[in-house]
Amino acid sequence: MLLPDLREDFPLLNRTVRNGKPLVYLDSGATAQKPRVVLDAERDFYEQHNAAVQRGAHLLAEEATELFEGARTDVASFVGAGPDEIVWAENATAALNLVASGIGNASAGIGGEDSAQFRIGPGDEICVTQTEHHANLVPWQALATRTGATLRWIPVDSEGRIILDDLDSLVNDRTRVLAFTHASNVTGIISPVTALVARAKAVGALTVLDGCQSVPHLPVDVKALDIDFMAMSAHKMLGPTGIGALYGRKDLLDALPPSIFGGGAVKIVSMEETSWLEAPMRFEAGSQPVAQAVGMGAAARYLSALGMDRVEEHEREIAAIMRAGVAEIPGVRLLGPVGDADARDVIGVAAVVVDGVHPHDVGQVLDDAGVAVRVGHHCNQPLHRHFGVTGSTRASAHVYTTAEDAHAFVEALAGVPAFFGVNR
Amino acid sequence: MLLPDLREDFPLLNRTVRNGKPLVYLDSGATAQKPRVVLDAERDFYEQHNAAVQRGAHLLAEEATELFEGARTDVASFVGAGPDEIVWAENATAALNLVASGIGNASAGIGGEDSAQFRIGPGDEICVTQTEHHANLVPWQALATRTGATLRWIPVDSEGRIILDDLDSLVNDRTRVLAFTHASNVTGIISPVTALVARAKAVGALTVLDGCQSVPHLPVDVKALDIDFMAMSAHKMLGPTGIGALYGRKDLLDALPPSIFGGGAVKIVSMEETSWLEAPMRFEAGSQPVAQAVGMGAAARYLSALGMDRVEEHEREIAAIMRAGVAEIPGVRLLGPVGDADARDVIGVAAVVVDGVHPHDVGQVLDDAGVAVRVGHHCNQPLHRHFGVTGSTRASAHVYTTAEDAHAFVEALAGVPAFFGVNR
Amino acid sequence: MSSLEQMYQQVIMDHAREAHGRGLKDLDLIQVGESHQVNTTCGDEIRLRVGLDGDTVASVTWEGQGCSISQASVSVLHELVEGESLEESERTMEAFRDLMQAKGEGLDEDREDLLGDATAFVGVGKYPARIKCAMLGWAAFKDALIQARKDQ
Amino acid sequence: MSSLEQMYQQVIMDHAREAHGRGLKDLDLIQVGESHQVNTTCGDEIRLRVGLDGDTVASVTWEGQGCSISQASVSVLHELVEGESLEESERTMEAFRDLMQAKGEGLDEDREDLLGDATAFVGVGKYPARIKCAMLGWAAFKDALIQARKDQ
Ligand SMILES: Cc1ncc(COP(=O)(O)O)c(C=O)c1O
Numbered sequence A, B: 001m002l003l004p005d006l007r008e009d010f011p012l013l014n015r016t017v018r019n020g021k022p023l024v025y026l027d028s029g030a031t032a033q034k035p036r037v038v039l040d041a042e043r044d045f046y047e048q049h050n051a052a053v054q055r056g057a058h059l060l061a062e063e064a065t066e067l068f069e070g071a072r073t074d075v076a077s078f079v080g081a082g083p084d085e086i087v088w089a090e091n092a093t094a095a096l097n098l099v100a101s102g103i104g105n106a107s108a109g110i111g112g113e114d115s116a117q118f119r120i121g122p123g124d125e126i127c128v129t130q131t132e133h134h135a136n137l138v139p140w141q142a143l144a145t146r147t148g149a150t151l152r153w154i155p156v157d158s159e160g161r162i163i164l165d166d167l168d169s170l171v172n173d174r175t176r177v178l179a180f181t182h183a184s185n186v187t188g189i190i191s192p193v194t195a196l197v198a199r200a201k202a203v204g205a206l207t208v209l210d211g212c213q214s215v216p217h218l219p220v221d222v223k224a225l226d227i228d229f230m231a232m233s234a235h236k237m238l239g240p241t242g243i244g245a246l247y248g249r250k251d252l253l254d255a256l257p258p259s260i261f262g263g264g265a266v267k268i269v270s271m272e273e274t275s276w277l278e279a280p281m282r283f284e285a286g287s288q289p290v291a292q293a294v295g296m297g298a299a300a301r302y303l304s305a306l307g308m309d310r311v312e313e314h315e316r317e318i319a320a321i322m323r324a325g326v327a328e329i330p331g332v333r334l335l336g337p338v339g340d341a342d343a344r345d346v347i348g349v350a351a352v353v354v355d356g357v358h359p360h361d362v363g364q365v366l367d368d369a370g371v372a373v374r375v376g377h378h379c380n381q382p383l384h385r386h387f388g389v390t391g392s393t394r395a396s397a398h399v400y401t402t403a404e405d406a407h408a409f410v411e412a413l414a415g416v417p418a419f420f421g422v423n424r
Numbered sequence C, D: 001m002s003s004l005e006q007m008y009q010q011v012i013m014d015h016a017r018e019a020h021g022r023g024l025k026d027l028d029l030i031q032v033g034e035s036h037q038v039n040t041t042c043g044d045e046i047r048l049r050v051g052l053d054g055d056t057v058a059s060v061t062w063e064g065q066g067c068s069i070s071q072a073s074v075s076v077l078h079e080l081v082e083g084e085s086l087e088e089s090e091r092t093m094e095a096f097r098d099l100m101q102a103k104g105e106g107l108d109e110d111r112e113d114l115l116g117d118a119t120a121f122v123g124v125g126k127y128p129a130r131i132k133c134a135m136l137g138w139a140a141f142k143d144a145l146i147q148a149r150k151d152q
């Protein structure tokens, strides 16, 4: 069942775009639009309670701290974590880097014996998959460079599914970290988390989940998934720009050394040395993104109120419309699983390649029809290369996407080959 | 001459606090309040133009990119930099870490030969001062740990002034980085930038300026100061939380390796390796703090319209009222320069110690009178230890601070010793 | 009585001015525990030492600097628990934590009886930022007890 | 003509479909320069080679993939500058950059004459995100010229 039309909650969705056309926003995989409650929460914070948190003794500081920590609790319960297992970060990329750099710093001696469990070096392995967004690939490449560890990856098949056949050799006794995405931002495929986590646990590797494309779109419970770390982005889950969060198991967070150093994260500082606070504070050096945290908390509450089960179902139906429609357009290829049976484990994303037309040109024609999609490699070059293309045109849904939006995308796409005189 | 009363521009300043008292906000050194134009700029962005920047080809993405890059230009010209010399960061702390970690990464081989100029190791020295905020001390301690370089510091005198007597030995041929604050967040003292930069240049050391307490309060021109890097915070300059910026000389930024790795910062990514974009993009991995950038740009424009010369003068007069008032209260000691002559090179900050009363208790009495100040070590433990105290009570001004606010602070402070029955 | 006066009641001011239990005592006991706690807001530190004699909290001494709330609180702690049974100490700790959480409201008579002078801290509950101050010594006590029992 | 049709004018479509100058030519010249440029939005890459013969841009060839705008633009570039004098090429480059900045308005007659077919790109100026596409080959040409002159 589809959700009711939520357009009224989202001011931007009511504007018009090129040629006075109503906006059909299908770029939520890049960034989502914000409901009024999120904007109001931020504004109310600034107009009534803005102050530095956690350090002030005046009334405003108390109020600000309460709102800030309340937001942390909201985000934590949204993913089944404890409040002090949630660290604010600038975005999901920063959250993933926090783990990778923390391991790198531990390996460089920072954090001393307390952080020794994270040390890696030559002979150790870090494993990712071939379907990772750059944000969950490049930090691990850099960690490998820094430490001398080896980076390996699990390949995907022709539809983009992670191939589990060689899992036992790819994730082995030397593997210290297994980092993978929960859902692909290109194919929309949901990863086999259970199998991957089980194998990582069997060899004692840390698991790092990229939750960017799952947390906004389906129910996610970090304890049920039994992962060690997970990154998420506020702006993709109807929250503000400029903030994301890292979930980390408390005992791990308390031992991982920080990688951004400064005030608010430290216990005692002398000119010579410094001791860190516990998590999450040790990772939140400097003035925090307070208004943004408040906004992210409001977004988590908004999504919870809709019900993540219903959100998942809604987006699955939207995806089905888009995928079925695309399948009928001659000369258009869908990246990822094709056919009905597969729709079960795919989020609301449809990335397509139009034969003989470059994604940029496809996107332009769609834009002219008021349909906003993403073109290019979507920060996932290796997967596109695997599919034999440099880029694609991606439509991606969210809670506010309507069946009409999905149809509008299909219709506009159907006109593309003719516009460029191909496939005649 | 004082600025006109700006309270109408700042919604929060019109609220009441404890006991229905009007708010006297003197905690701007921690974080500043926001003018309506900043809040409106952010809201307008979200309601009309929100989209992922720099990658989209649709209309919203174009509008968002234009606003985002326009804000960069605004912030750049606010400090006399070129637009591509401004890198967005989560806060000033992150900006300073970006330089320190970049040097650390270069030293670990990341960035290859292009970044070789930044490599440091055992035998090299990093120099800071004794008046640094933790944000400009701890990253350098960590860099020293990572690389084996030695951390040294320039001491301050009994009033908190940087002592230049031994500069030539402290900053020497082995010195690779000299990092120092432009203005102290405790004493308010403005550092002798010219002398420090001249010495650093003479020995070929990079200069890193902490502009957190100068950029919001006085005219700052990075080219005139001739520094290599400078960190600043939006939230202290009337802008949003969750964003700051790093100024860096373009040629240096283009050679420094990033320390946060991910999408948007990279040119070509394969599973094995990655090449970086030029600055500033190479440092802005992941989805950017777009609404916050727009807000920071609006804040820079608001301050420019007031005129930073006038802002500086305004705050100097406020400081004079606070400092003169404090000097008359028996049993209250001002940290930093005492007496009229010194007021010339001090920003609008007054940190005090009340004999026999702990800063927390001082702050509480002020809070009860509606006067919001900061208590504690203000993320500057070494300087407080130098002054023989663990903390202080700090009043700090901004453009909206009125003479009445300053008097209210002095009056409330004068009542503290009696309340706690000391000094009778 | 204003909220401020309610927080800084005379008992608290007296304890702050003349704090009890200050100065770490060398202990000739088998079960001794020590804890060091920092209030990260202001940098205040406390080091507290506990000595157990069987089931009795035989000694509670401390050193450190802090605001009147933290100093008075650890002073009252010393008065309340030194010489008491472990069980009674635990109950007292719990009652004090409840008082801090009570947002300025009192507790039931039983727990207030247990707290004695410490009920004067009721006003602190209205100031979330100060609860940390009041709890500093108690957190150290709790941790030191754990340490002391480890030495069994 | 809609903005979209203005951008994708027939000349552009034709050049895109059958691009000129594609295929890097081995050059038996002393001053040869090459440049590799990436459009980071979409990952498109171009490699362009320039050969100078005295003051003449003797050869401009390239390889790479891209959208119709970038392909057509580099094809037009090849047509415009190959065989021209260095000076004329520089002027053409400048005119093309001006056209991109003109937000969809045309240029004066002199510069339009210089641009010939390339004036068809006028519509791209209305789409800031596509200016990068149109400039990709030109950026490579500019850089390759610098390389070629270095080899002097
Ligand atoms: C002098 C100085 N440096 C650095 C900082 C850190 O700035 P931010 O909290 O924005 O990272 C501050 C303020 O907290 C400061 O006053």
Ligand SMILES: Cc1ncc(COP(=O)(O)O)c(C=O)c1O
Residues within 6 Å of the ligand: A029, A030, A091, A092, A093, A094, A133, A135, A136, A181, A183, A184, A185, A210, A212, A213, A232, A233, A234, A244, A379, B263, B285, B286, B287, B288
């Ligand atoms: C799967 C995936 N991982 C990571 C990211 C990066 O998230 P952010 O841009 O918030 O850092 C994204 C989105 O861009 C994504 O889709």
